[in-house]
Amino acid sequence: MTQTLTYVCKLHTSNEQAKQIDHTLQTFADACNxxxxxxxKRIRNRLQMQKLVYHDVRDRFALSANLAIQAIRRVCMNRKAAHTNKIKVVEFGASSIPYDARIFSFRERDWTVSLTMLGSRERFELDTGDYQRGKLAGQLPNA
Incomplete structure (x- = not known):
């Protein structure tokens, strides 16, 4: 089993970039809802769900292909967890987006990350301490 380590890093953003991040988070949550x-409600299989709504999600919410897949995946995971724990799926909030290698990249030479947003890809400078830099140096992290 592989151990996953999590490091928290701040992003340096302009006001416009911060608004774009908030808009992307809200749109992603709206797509999930x-x-x-x-x-x-009985469908919890990602491929079945993807077959039913993938193109509609892309058209309706203007999400990139991978963000649309991540939204479908999040709904499936929450439905499976709710079914297992016998609880109800509540509304999805604008809190986070799971980024994978296709929509996230890390560049060590200038300590920046590139993220797919709505309609564009943005590069952000990381505000990291020596500890995070030491742990991230030479790695290929994902978000």
Missing amino acids: WIHETVP
Whole structure:
């Protein structure tokens, strides 16, 4: 089993970039809520769900292909967890987006990350301490 370590790093953003991040988070949450409301509750399989709503999610919310897949994946994971724990899936909030290697990249030479946002890809400078720099040096992290 592989151990996953988590390091928290701040992003240096302009006001415009901060608004774009907030807008992307809210749109992603809206897409998750729409998927959950649209797809029959009994469906928890990612491929079945993807077949039903993928193109609609892309068109309706202007998400990139990978962000649309991540939204579908989040709904599936929450439905599976709710089914296992016998609880109800509540509304999705604008709190986070799971970024993978296709929509996130880290550049060590200038300590920046590149993230796919709505309609564009933005580069952000990282505000890291010596500890984070030491741990991230020479690695290929994901978000």
